[in-house]
Amino acid sequence: MSHASPQQRALGQTEFIALIAMLFATIAFSIDAMLPALPEIAAELSPDAPNNAQLILTSFVFGMGIGTLFAGPLSDSYGRKTVIVGGALLYCGGALLAYIAPTLETMLLARVLQGLGAAGPRVVSLALVRDVHSGPRMARIVSFAMMIFTLVPAIAPLLGQYIMAGFGWRSIFLAFLLFSVVSVLWLTLRQPETLARADRRPFRAAPLWAALKEVLSMRSIRLSILAQTLGFAALFGTLSSTQQLFDQTYGRAESFPLYFALIAVVSGSSSLLNASLVMRLGMRRLVRVSFATQMLVSAAFVIAFTLNLWPAPEVLPVEFFAYLIWTIGVFFMVGMTIGNLNAMALEPVGHIAGMAASVVGALSTVFSVILAAPVGLAFNGTPLPLMIGVTLFTGLAYAVVRRL
Numbered sequence: 399m400s401h402a403s404p405q406q407r408a409l410g411q412t413e414f415i416a417l418i419a420m421l422f423a424t425i426a427f428s429i430d431a432m433l434p435a436l437p438e439i440a441a442e443l444s445p446d447a448p449n450n451a452q453l454i455l456t457s458f459v460f461g462m463g464i465g466t467l468f469a470g471p472l473s474d475s476y477g478r479k480t481v482i483v484g485g486a487l488l489y490c491g492g493a494l495l496a497y498i499a500p501t502l503e504t505m506l507l508a509r510v511l512q513g514l515g516a517a518g519p520r521v522v523s524l525a526l527v528r529d530v531h532s533g534p535r536m537a538r539i540v541s542f543a544m545m546i547f548t549l550v551p552a553i554a555p556l557l558g559q560y561i562m563a564g565f566g567w568r569s570i571f572l573a574f575l576l577f578s579v580v581s582v583l584w585l586t587l588r589q590p591e592t593l594a595r596a597d598r599r600p601f602r603a604a605p606l607w608a609a610l611k612e613v614l615s616m617r618s619i620r621l622s623i624l625a626q627t628l629g630f631a632a633l634f635g636t637l638s639s640t641q642q643l644f645d646q647t648y649g650r651a652e653s654f655p656l657y658f659a660l661i662a663v664v665s666g667s668s669s670l671l672n673a674s675l676v677m678r679l680g681m682r683r684l685v686r687v688s689f690a691t692q693m694l695v696s697a698a699f700v701i702a703f704t705l706n707l708w709p710a711p712e713v714l715p716v717e718f719f720a721y722l723i724w725t726i727g728v729f730f731m732v733g734m735t736i737g738n739l740n741a742m743a744l745e746p747v748g749h750i751a752g753m754a755a756s757v758v759g760a761l762s763t764v765f766s767v768i769l770a771a772p773v774g775l776a777f778n779g780t781p782l783p784l785m786i787g788v789t790l791f792t793g794l795a796y797a798v799v800r801r802l
Contacts, residue, residue, distance in 0.1 A: 409589055415539055417589060419546035420581045421482065421523040424489070424516050425462065426547065428574055429455055430554035433641045434655060435567040443502040450502060452638040452774045456767045457506040459634060461513025462520065463763030469521040470756040475601035478526045479591050485518020486582040490575050497571040512574070521756065529592035548666035555655035609753035621802050622743035623762050625685070628795035629735050630766030632788045636728045638774030639784045647779055648718045657722065664726050668733025681738035682802060688734040689796040692727060696789040699724050703782050721781050728788060742802065
């Protein structure tokens with residue numbers, strides 16, 4: 399049911415979907431547009447330990463994970479628009495701090511702040527859709543928004559590269575600021591508040607703590623969170639090292655945004671494949687097969703790279719294309735597993751679904767960063783540390799899902 403205020407009429411479906419997609423896109427833009435800038439940031443802020451520049455990605459995700467725990471419950475108390483706007487202000491403050499950051503430590507603090515703020519649009523935009531639509535109609539709106547959203551990782555590195563070429567790497571943070579201001583102005587001026595004051599619940603720590611205890615008391619949810627954590631760790635580890643591998647290992651820094659667009663578009667089709675198979679094969683089976691396949695493929699690649707089984711690169715760049723296909727596989731696996739694991743985690747807790755979604759999202763995101771960061775920092779000029787890490791993560795995830 400919609401609670402449109404008398405001053406604002408409900409948006410038409412097309413504009414509503416576009417707005418939700420833009421709010422979703424804050425996350426992908428904030429991560430992927432940074433990728434081409436990592437070498438320059440490393441040279442300026444961390445010349446003695448260039449691998450540390452990767453932490454600009456994982457620190458943002460870490461902040462977002464913590465923010466995810468609170469954004470949903472806060473929006474139930476203070477309204478959807480208030481929390482999205484508040485999050486955007488925090489995000490913009492983080493972007494400004496990153497723009498002027500004199501040291502890597504200040505930059506990482508700024509990125510955590512950005513992540514905390516970005517959790518507002520990430521979590522609350524879904525609640526906003528749920529207020530206005532339900533059932534298949536809600537699923538349809540979210541699917542359309544997600545289809546638009548999948549284009550963002552495809553173009554974000556290219557945008558980042560253009561901004562950097564024209565104005566320097568720090569200007570990327572001003573682009574984040576502009577993006578957030580535009581999306582929040584659009585929301586504020588056009589979208590009515592969807593949660594009536596009468597339907598709001600007071601924000602108290604007790605219900606959040608109770609939901610946390612209830613969610614963690616269920617074995618199936620604990621295992622789902624653990625499997626999600628391992629799946630995200632494989633993704634964030636891969637994302638952390640991908641720019642360095644394209645640049646330092648394979649000498650393709652210039653064409654990296656185009657290759658990344660290819661990775662994003664191909665792996666984006668995993669959601670469509672999952673949607674068409676899930677009713678027939680079931681969520682658990684799809685997740686098991688996806689993790690097992692990625693584990694076996696990654697193990698095979700570890701052996702091939704260890705024994706250097708590729709022909710010489712000047713004959714044919716087989717090694718590079720093998721790495722490219724493997725990377726697409728990791729992103730594809732995430733599309734086949736995370737949504738299903740989320741649905742499996744929330745199955746038994748429909749009565750506290752919003753709170754449970756916050757708890758599951760926060761825990762899996764925060765712990766995945768703790769696992770992924772050391773894998774990224776182990777980069778040694780080859781894909782081996784990353785591939786070993788992903789083999790371990792997916793192998794453990796498969797073992798966890800077998801017990802579900």
